[in-house]
Structures are given as C-alpha cells and as structure tokens.
Amino acid sequence: MPRGYAGKFLDVNLSTDKIGEQIFGDEILRGYVGGRGLAAKILWDRLGAEWKTVDPLGPENIFTAFTGPMTGIYPGARVCVSGKSPLSNGILGSTCSGEFPVELKCAGYDGVIVTGKASSPVYILITDGRCEIRDASKIWGKEAFEMTKILTKEVREELQRRNPNESNTEPGSIYCGPAGESMVRNAAVMQKIAHAAGYGGYGAVMGSKNLKAIVSKGTKPMPDVMSPNTVNLLRDRVEDGILTTRDRMRRWGTGYGGWEVAARSSSEPVRNWQDEWHDERSFGGDRFDTKYWVKRYWSDFNCITACLKLAVIKTGPLKGAITDNPDYELQAFLGPNLGIFDPGKCIYLSSLVDHLGFSGINSANTFAFAAELYQRGILTKEDLGFELEWGDVAAFEALARKIVAREGIGDILAEGTYRAALKITKMKGVDVMPYAVHVKGIETGAHGTRSGLDMNPIGYACSVQGGDHTSRALDAYSDMQTTYHDSAVYCSFCGIDPDIIWEFHRAVTGWDVTKEDWYTTLGPRIIQIQRAAELVGGPDVTWDPRKDDDNPPRYYEPLPSGPQKGKTTDRAVVAERRKEYYKAIGWDENGIPTAEVLNKLGLESVDKELKKLRK
C-alpha cells in the first residue's frame, strides 16, 4: 500500500443513500497524487463522455473533497474541493485550511466523492472507518456561527454516545453557508467560519446536492510515511526556512501586500478595477494590526508560518464583527474595490461574507460590478431597492443579503459576474461586458496586470483555473508547482523550496517521482484534463479560446492615476506570450491540446472528446 495515504476513498451517493469505499491503484495515485490532480482524473473518467450536458448544479455533477499524501505531514494542512465548476464549467482545484483533512485521514479516508442529490438537507458524518448520512434540517439556512455551534454540539453528543470513554473533542468540518444553499454561483466551501475554498463556486455544488456539511472525526494515527527519519529532518529544514525567511508573512499575514501592491506596484483593485492605485493613508496592513488584531501568530493544525490573525471590532456602530486577518485579497476586494478605505468596515464586510458563505474574492468582484453599474446609471435605485454608492457598508450588506435570498436583482447577480453581465446586457440593452472583470467565468484575484509590476500579462488569460491568482500561467512550467501544491494538498505559502518538496514527496510516499517527471508528464496531464473540461464546457456557457483566453476588457484600459499612470496591458504582448505558452504546453494555435501531446501523456479519452472541437 502506498505510504502517506490512508488508502481508501468514500463514495457517497446521496440519491440512493448508498455509501461505498473506493480504493485507487498505486498507478493512479502515483500519477495524480490526490487533491486537484486526482479530482480531475475522477471527474473526467466518470463524466468526461457527457461533460457538455452535465449541469454543474444538477444531481449528475460530482463533488469531491480530497486530501493528499502531504496533508497533515507537510506544514499547512488543507483540503482540496473540486467538481464541475458552476462558474467556469471546467474543473478547478480549490483549497482551504483547517482540521477537517487531518481528521479525515485519521478516520481512515483520503477523500470523499459525493454524487447524486439528497431529497432533504443532510450532512455526512465520518468517524473511524464509518460513514453516515444524517439529517441537517436543524442547521440548514443558518449562518456560520450558529451553524457551527449546533453542528459541533450535535456531533459531539453523538460521539459521546458512541465512545463514552473518549474525550471527543471538536470535529473538523467543511460546509456551505446560506449562499451555497441558495446556489449562488460564487459561494465557497467553508471551514472553521472564516476559511474558504472560494474559486470555482463549489459551495453552490454542495448546496445543489442538499449537502450542508461533511464532518469528520478520526482517532486513529496519521498514515505511515516511508522514511520517518527523513521526514523529520526535512520538516526541520522547511520550518527553519519558514522561520528565517518568512518573518513579514508571519507578522502581517498576506496583508503586508496592501502596502506593496497598491502603492508600489499599482495593482490593487480600486472601485471595480477602475483604478489600481490609491494614496489613502488609512488603509494597509498595519492599520488592521494596531486597532483590530487581538491575536497574532495563529494557525491551523501543524503550521509554523502562523499567518492567521484574529480581527475584532471592539467599538462603534459595527461593533462585534469577528474575522480572520483579513488577508490581502479580502483587504483589497472588500476595501478599495468597493470604495472602502476604513479597515473596520472592511473587517465587517469580511465577517459578513464569511458568515453567508461567499467566496470573498469572487463575490466582492460581483458587488463591485453592481456598484459600477449603479455609478454609471445602468442599474438604478428601482432595480436595487436602495442606493449603492461606493464605500457604503450598509448598502453592500443589503446587496449581499439580497443575493443570498435571490430577491430581484440579487437573483441575477447570484449567477456570478459573467452570467449576470449577460443577463443585464439583455435586460437593459446596454453592453455591460466591459465592466465585468473575470476570466472564463472566474473573477480575478487582486493582482492587476496593467502596471506590469505584479501579475504577468497572461497569468490569468491562459490559466486553466481562470482568474485564480494562485495558479498563474507564465511558461509551460509555471503552473506545475502550484498544481503540485493543490494535488499533494498543503498550503502554497509553506512551499518555500521546490527542491525540498520533491525530497519530501519521496520520503513520504516512497515513490521515486522527480521534479522532471512532474514537470514533463504528471503535472501536464492534470493541466490537459482541466483544459479539456474547460473547453468542452456547457451546458449554459462554453468558452472559445481565441477570444476567451484573454484578460478582461478593463485590463486594457490605461491606469488613470498613480506612479504608473497611463500604463496598460499590451494586446500585442499578450498575443505573443499566449502563442508561446500554447506552443510550450502543447496546445494548437486555437488553444486546443494537440492529439500528439495527449496521446503521449496517455490521455486518449481526452483526445476523443476534443476531436469534436478541432475543426
């Protein structure tokens, strides 16, 4: 049996209440590792032939929550969720940190595959070698705080009943918030109130299956590794590396980027990306620190970076809001991107999107999109029911709640920026596409390309994960490392030294997988499957690489202010770099993976589906 794995995967069909166990052969695990890679493989094997007709929010879609061999052993334990994305109609690997994956591995499972749709709200409870589908009507519709309280209490009582002599501490869980329940396309899979696997909108997939949560509690030890001594030694090296080179990350979280990114590299979104620079002194990492952070150097299981902070608003009208950090992305998106330059207001909104179960990055892009339409008079007070001025916290809160309730305009905006833009264009007869900031349905991260000092021009355009800022395309090798982070499933911020990672991989699994193997065969295989799924797309939206492998129109407008004023992304550079990228990664001039490359990688089934697209 391979080391580092618990060895079994759960296969739960919610339509028939059938729970099975699946064991994957060494060859599959060695090739696809886990997390994003294995999810891509399973999704394509099971759904690839009818991919175009699979509704991401229908019972035929598959939801996966996988760990990897490094999860819980390498610092920064995470879980990777996947499925057919309701935003891009492709496959994304989306990760969030917390104790759920570790509990799952200790319970004897590497992952959960969920198919079908339950007739009423349910949650899945996984304990040592046992899995149960339980009624979730008590927690359905509840916001994170309340839900976590009730769920934890209920599960602990159940555990107490089963093992009266154990301590039965708090279980780990992933869940979808109210946004996921009402199938808002940019809903996140949440963990521990504030941790979200946002990109891809898998919270909506959980909601569509009437699956409120997956809870796990394991009491067995973690799976064995191949060479424990080597792992210990390597862990020391990784931890030393983090402690000596990551002090800023440890002290400020990613929030220190607020200084660097906004002021120096001019790439922080301001008012729906109308600008990418501001000189507002009231905003930036340390403004959160002195006034709001009550706990610093805090982390989830097994992480020495400890970049989490706890922010609490202690006074004033927004008193009582609690959230993590917020990290740089949420500082940017729930701050300047909504015209907010007050850290307290940003924390309040961050706490709100967490409790409602939104993906902070994606939903905030949609909020800002709506606010810009209001600014331009395309959406009016009659459409919204209130005035949506930049910087108005109450209005944005009302908007968020409207989207969750799917009332009026909220019903349209709940479809994500791209689909909402399509609908509003039709409804108003005005082309609103220039204001929609997304790449293949996935709203982009808070790193603009215009100044040329942050994100490279094809970083989003060619990525198989769309606007995901963590998996960026640059050359044929650029996204392989992040693909590995998401497949072995640990936090990419802990992946400091690529060479140690491969030694680590060998020491944990015992497989002689080298960096070259991964960069030339195994990694590209995952990318090609993701690319194929993205290109086939459907049923409601499909992407044409010739026009959709591109940045949002906004990224081609010149920057209106700041030190980089006037700079913009160059279309010619994008076209040229895109061409180089296609060639390097083995796609033809239309962006479709070539038969030759696919056959070399052993992906004949992918080739068969793509034949229909190659004309």
Add this chain to the structure above:
Amino acid sequence: MLVPGVEIPHLCAQCDDYPCVKSCPVDALSISDKTSAVLVDKEKCISCGKCVDACPGQVPFMHPESKKAVICDLCDGDPECVKTCQKANFDALSLVKEPQVGFGGPSHKLFARKPEEITKDVAYNLYGDIAEELI
C-alpha cells in the same frame, strides 16, 4: 504615555506640519529634501527644549552630554534601528520602499503614522468602548 496604560514606543513620523520645526525659536531645525526627516543644526541649537514639548509623541530628547536636541534623521535614508530589528528577526520595524517619485508631491510619508494615531488605535484595541473617555 499619551493615553494611560498605552505605553508603546514612538518613532519620529515626520508630521505633515512639523510642529517641532515650527516651535524652534532659532531656526536650528530644518527638513531634509532627500528623506523628509528633521535635521538639527547643533551650532544653532540653544537647548531650550521647545521641540520636545511641541512633538505629539515626545520623540526628540536632549543629548545627555552635549545638551543639544536629538531628532531622528532616518540615518540619511538607511535607518540603523530597522537594520538591527530585522537582523534580530523581530520585524517590528521594517523599511517600506517608496513608490517611484515624480507623481506629484513627496511620497516619503505615504505610510508614516503619527504617535497620536497609533496610540488611539492601540487604546481602542485595548479598552474597546471606554477608550473614548481615556483619549
């Protein structure tokens, strides 16, 4: 201590209005063009202590021997205090690189925070609702 209980170290933040420079009766203080830091002309200084009183964070002090005013001059743009703090891995002080100059107005002070401001924030963090009364 600007607010009771909030004892935190303050460094010169190069205020926009430079109250120390304004308070000097003999024009011994000037502002550096390069770093926006306050420079002391030791020849002119008459050790009156007005700059110490004028400073909102009581940052300047009198040199124990020469009795002349000492104000942070940012070590001509390469502060020694930051170097030491970084070397010891405390990272409490860090040097923020300037945005490229030449977009209207000095950019030196984009991130500088005044002592009152920091103290107020820390007071809110420590005391919550009653901070208002203490400030």
